[in-house]
Amino acid sequence: MDDAAQKKVDEIIDRYIGQEGFLIQLLLDLQSEFNCIPKETVSHLCERLKVPRSQVYRIASFYKAMSLSPAGRHTIQICMGTACQVRGSQRILDLTESRLRIKQGETTPDSAFTLKRVNCIGCCSMGPVIMIDKNHHGSVTSEGVDLILGQYD
DSSP, X not given: OOHHHHHHHHHHHHXXXXXXXOHHHHHHHHHHHHSSOOHHHHHHHHHHHTOOHHHHHHHHHHOTTOOSSOOOSEEEEEEOSHXXXXXXXXXXXXXXXXXXXXXXXXXXXXXXXEEEEESOOSOGGGOSOEEETTEEEOSOOHHHHHHHHTTOO
């Protein structure tokens, strides 16, 4: 971890010193800052807070909002809920995997995209739905996948 990253980690940790029950929120803050929770950050965090690595890894691996491996600049979530599946979300997922040349759960080699399959985005009437970062794209067709992906670098 370089000096700038360590300084940022220390700033985040310092916000929570003296509080109770803050570990989940602290990890979410690290996730937000670094787009993942880097292993060297976990080591430093455990040393500073005197918490076992197993506790940090258990939390970070349980919550889908956290990742221990680097994610792409853009996160693509494809809804696989019932309403979306009935309208062809599996085809949309397969096509997106093919276009990006990765499987769900992976990140493109250029770190542009991380592809995730999610159970429900909550836009059932718009299905099938792709969410990229915080942008919802509804009623996605096979033809629309390339247009949507083309909007992001």
